[in-house]
Amino acid sequence: MTETIDPNEPLLRVADLTVEFPTDDGVVHAVRDLSFDLKPREVLGVVGESGSGKSVSSMAILGLLPRSARISGSISYRGQELNGLSYNEMRKFRGNSVSMIFQDPMTSLNPVFTVGAQLSEAYLEHHKVSKKAAWAKAVEALEQVGIPQPDRRAKQYPHEFSGGMRQRVVIAMAIINDPDVIIADEPTTALDVTVQAQILETLLRIRDDTNAAIIMITHDLGVVAGMVDKVQVMYAGTVVEAGTVDDVFDAPRMPYTVGLLGSNPDPSLIGQKLTPISGAPPSLVNLPTGCAFSPRCPLVAPVCHESEPDLLEIGGAVVHHSRCHRWNDLAGYEDPKKLFARKEIGAEEPLAALLIDNPEVVVEEHLADSGDKKEAAS
Amino acid sequence: MSTGTETRPASGDAGTTGTPLLQVKDLFKSFPVRGGGIIPRTVGQVQAVHGVSFDLAAGETLGLVGESGSGKSTTGRAILQLHKPTSGSVKFEGRELTTMHSKELQAMRRDLQIVFQDPYASLDPRWQVNDIIAEPLRIHRFGSAETIQQRINQLMEIVGLNPEHRNRYAHEFSGGQRQRIGIARALALNPKFVVLDEPVSALDVSVQAGVVNLLGELQQELNLAYLFVAHDLSVVRHLSHRVAVMYLGSLIEVGPREQIYSKPMHPYTQALLSAVPVPDPKRERERQRSRIVLTGDVPSPVNPPSGCRFRTRCWKAQDVCATEVPELKRRGDSELLSACHFAEEMHVA
Numbered sequence: 098m099t100e101t102i103d104p105n106e107p108l109l110r111v112a113d114l115t116v117e118f119p120t121d122d123g124v125v126h127a128v129r130d131l132s133f134d135l136k137p138r139e140v141l142g143v144v145g146e147s148g149s150g151k152s153v154s155s156m157a158i159l160g161l162l163p164r165s166a167r168i169s170g171s172i173s174y175r176g177q178e179l180n181g182l183s184y185n186e187m188r189k190f191r192g193n194s195v196s197m198i199f200q201d202p203m204t205s206l207n208p209v210f211t212v213g214a215q216l217s218e219a220y221l222e223h224h225k226v227s228k229k230a231a232w233a234k235a236v237e238a239l240e241q242v243g244i245p246q247p248d249r250r251a252k253q254y255p256h257e258f259s260g261g262m263r264q265r266v267v268i269a270m271a272i273i274n275d276p277d278v279i280i281a282d283e284p285t286t287a288l289d290v291t292v293q294a295q296i297l298e299t300l301l302r303i304r305d306d307t308n309a310a311i312i313m314i315t316h317d318l319g320v321v322a323g324m325v326d327k328v329q330v331m332y333a334g335t336v337v338e339a340g341t342v343d344d345v346f347d348a349p350r351m352p353y354t355v356g357l358l359g360s361n362p363d364p365s366l367i368g369q370k371l372t373p374i375s376g377a378p379p380s381l382v383n384l385p386t387g388c389a390f391s392p393r394c395p396l397v398a399p400v401c402h403e404s405e406p407d408l409l410e411i412g413g414a415v416v417h418h419s420r421c422h423r424w425n426d427l428a429g430y431e432d433p434k435k436l437f438a439r440k441e442i443g444a445e446e447p448l449a450a451l452l453i454d455n456p457e458v459v460v461e462e463h464l465a466d467s468g469d470k471k472e473a474a475s
Numbered sequence: 476m477s478t479g480t481e482t483r484p485a486s487g488d489a490g491t492t493g494t495p496l497l498q499v500k501d502l503f504k505s506f507p508v509r510g511g512g513i514i515p516r517t518v519g520q521v522q523a524v525h526g527v528s529f530d531l532a533a534g535e536t537l538g539l540v541g542e543s544g545s546g547k548s549t550t551g552r553a554i555l556q557l558h559k560p561t562s563g564s565v566k567f568e569g570r571e572l573t574t575m576h577s578k579e580l581q582a583m584r585r586d587l588q589i590v591f592q593d594p595y596a597s598l599d600p601r602w603q604v605n606d607i608i609a610e611p612l613r614i615h616r617f618g619s620a621e622t623i624q625q626r627i628n629q630l631m632e633i634v635g636l637n638p639e640h641r642n643r644y645a646h647e648f649s650g651g652q653r654q655r656i657g658i659a660r661a662l663a664l665n666p667k668f669v670v671l672d673e674p675v676s677a678l679d680v681s682v683q684a685g686v687v688n689l690l691g692e693l694q695q696e697l698n699l700a701y702l703f704v705a706h707d708l709s710v711v712r713h714l715s716h717r718v719a720v721m722y723l724g725s726l727i728e729v730g731p732r733e734q735i736y737s738k739p740m741h742p743y744t745q746a747l748l749s750a751v752p753v754p755d756p757k758r759e760r761e762r763q764r765s766r767i768v769l770t771g772d773v774p775s776p777v778n779p780p781s782g783c784r785f786r787t788r789c790w791k792a793q794d795v796c797a798t799e800v801p802e803l804k805r806r807g808d809s810e811l812l813s814a815c816h817f818a819e820e821m822h823v824a
Contacts, residue, residue: 262772290751295768316679323760323762346755361684361709370691377652377682441689
C-alpha cells in the first residue's frame with residue numbers, strides 16, 4: 098500500500114478465466130470466460146443466483162480451489178500472474194494483497210481461540226513483528242470495524258459475539274494486512290437488515306480509509322444498487338451483462354437481468370404481479386446449446402439455440418456489455434419485465450370449481466347454505 | 476372432480492358475519508433456560524412472545540416482520556398450538572384453541588395449516604411426493620384411495636407441478652419446486668388460515684418471485700387468510716394487507732400496509748424500513764444519505780430491558796421509556812397502532 102499506485106492502472110485483471118471440475122457425471126463448467134478489471138477504490142458488484150459461478154471465481158482468484166479444479170485463463174495482480182502458482186507461493190498474496198470476507202461468520206472463525214489471537218495470527222503470517230505488536234494491531238483492527246471496547250473484546254471468544262459483531266471480526270481479519278483487494282462473498286446474507294446496514298457502511302468506510310478495491314458478491318440487488326460502481330450479472334458460470342450500476346439497472350439489455358429485476362418486489366410494483374423467470378438454472382454439466390439462458394428466455398429466437406453470443410459492447414456512458422443476440426430488440430420494449438408475466442396456478446379451470454369437498458369429511462354448518470345454492474343453480 | 480356436492484364458496488363467509496376469522500389476545504410464550512450441572516435447574520425464561528394481540532379476517536394477509544429472534548415464528552406456531560402458549564387466548568371462528576382437547580384440535584387443524592421455511596428440512600427425503608401430499612388427506616380420512624389420488628393430482632396441478640412427477644422423491648426437485656410441494660400439502664384439506672413461516676427466504680430471487688405470485692393467486696382464488704412471517708420487508712409489502720412489526724417478543728406497530736410503509740410512527744419501524752436496500756441505484760443512493768443506522772444488537776430475550784424494549788437502541792429514548800411500557804394504541808391522528816411514547820410520523824424515502 099505504501100508504494101504509489103496509478104489510479105487508472107488495474108490492480109487486478111482477470112482474463113478468460115475458466116474453471117472446470119471433472120466429476121463422475123461429466124465436467125462441471127463452473128466458470129466460463131470470465132474477464133474483468135478492478136481499479137483501486139473501485140467497488141465491483143457480482144450478482145447471480147446460486148450456482149452461477151460467483152463464489153467459484155473468487156475462490157479461483159485466491160487460489161483456494163481444490164486440486165481437482167482445472168483452471169485456465171489469467172489472473173494478474175499488479176502485473177503478476179497468480180494462476181498456476183502453488184498453494185505455498187499463493188500464501189504471500191492471500192490475505193496480504195487480496196483478502197476475503199466469507200458469508201457465514203459462524204464457520205469462518207475458530208471457536209477455541211480468542212478473537213485477538215486469530216487476528217494477530219493473520220497479521221504475523223505476513224509481518225515479522227513481536228506477538229505483542231501483533232496483538233496491538235489486532236485491537237486496532239477491531240476498533241477500525243467499529244467494535245466497542247476493542248481491547249476487552251479481543252480477549253473474548255467468537256461465541257461471545259453476536260452475529261453482526263462476528264461479521265465485523267471477520268472483516269477486521271480481512272483488512273488487518275491492508276489488502277488492495279477485498280473480496281466480500283455474501284457478507285451480509287446471514288444478517289438482519291439493520292445489522293446489514295451497519296456492515297455495509299463499515300465496508301465503505303474502510304474502502305475510503307484504505308483505498309482498497311472491493312468485489313461485492315451478492316444475490317441482493319438492493320445491496321448492489323446502493324454500494325457498487327460497476328456490476329456484473331452472472332448466469333450459468335459466465336457474465337451475461339456488465340456495466341455501470343445505473344446502465345444495468347435502468348436499461349438492462351439482457352433478458353436474464355430483466356427477469357432478475359422483475360423478480361424483486363419493488364414498492365412501485367405494489368398490487369401488480371412480480372415477473373419471475375420460469376424454469377430453473379441449467380445444469381452446469383449439461384449446458385444448453387447456444388445461449389445458456391435460451392430455455393428460460395421469453396425473447397428466444399432460432400439464432401439463440403445455434404450459438405452462444407459473445408459479450409458485446411453495446412455503448413453506455415462507460416462501457417455496457419451484454420451477452421445476448423437480441424439486446425437491440427430488447428431495447429425496443431417499453432416495459433420488458435412484462436415479457437416474463439405469466440400465471441402461477443397450473444390449473445386451467447377456475448379454482449373454486451376444483452374445490453369440491455369430499456362428502457365423507459365433516460363440513461362446517463355455515464358452508465351448507467351456499468352449497469345448497471350452488472346445487473340449486475346447477 | 477370428485478363426487479361431492481358441498482362447495483366452499485370462493486368469497487368466504489367468515490368475514491361478513493362480523494367476527495374475525497382469528498382473534499389472538501395477550502399471547503405469551505416463554506421457554507425455560509436450563510443451567511448446567513448434574514441436575515439442570517431452570518435458571519431463567521426466554522420470553523419469546525410477550526403479549527401479542529391481533530385479529531385476522533378471512534381472505535386477509537397479516538405480514539409479521541421483525542429481526543431474527545423477535546418471536547415471529549414462535550407466534551405463528553403458538554397460534555397453531557404447535558407450541559402450547561404460556562398464557563393468552565387464540566380464537567378461531569370464535570372457538571378457543573388454547574383449551575381445546577387434542578381430538579377436537581386435530582379436527583380444527585383441517586382449517587389451520589402451515590408452510591415451513593426450509594423446503595429441504597420440511598419434506599421427508601424417503602417419502603414420495605405422493606405420500607407427502609397424501610398424509611394430511613389420509614389423517615383426516617378424506618376419502619377412498621382413488622379420491623385421494625385425484626385430489627393429489629389436482630393439488631400438484633394447482634401449485635404448478637407436473638402430476639406425473641408424483642412418484643419422485645423430494646430430493647429430485649429444486650428448492651422452488653419443493654416449496655410448492657409444501658404449499659400443496661398445506662392446501663390439501665382446503666384450509667381457511669395458513670401460517671407462512673418465511674416461505675421464500677431460502678429461495679433464489681427469481682424462484683422466490685414465482686412462489687410469491689403463487690401465494691398471492693391462491694389467496695385470491697381460495698379466500699385464504701395468511702399470517703405471513705418474514706424478515707424480508709419488500710416481500711411482506713408485496714403480499715400483505717396489514718403489517719405487524721415485532722421487536723423482542725412484542726408488537727410495536729400494527730396497521731394497514733400503506734401507512735406502515737409510507738408513514739411509520741415507531742422509531743424501530745422507521746429504522747427497519749430505512750435499512751432495506753432497494754434495487755434502484757438512484758433512489759438507493761438517496762436513501763443511503765438519510766439512512767437511520769441503529770447501533771448495537773437486539774438485547775437478550777432472557778433479560779429484556781425494562782419499560783420499552785427498544786429503548787436501548789432508540790435515539791429518542793428518555794427516562795420515561797425505562798420505567799413505563801408504552802401501550803400499543805393509536806397515537807396522534809395516524810391509523811397505526813404504535814407502542815412508543817414519542818411516536819411521530821416520519822416519511823421514509
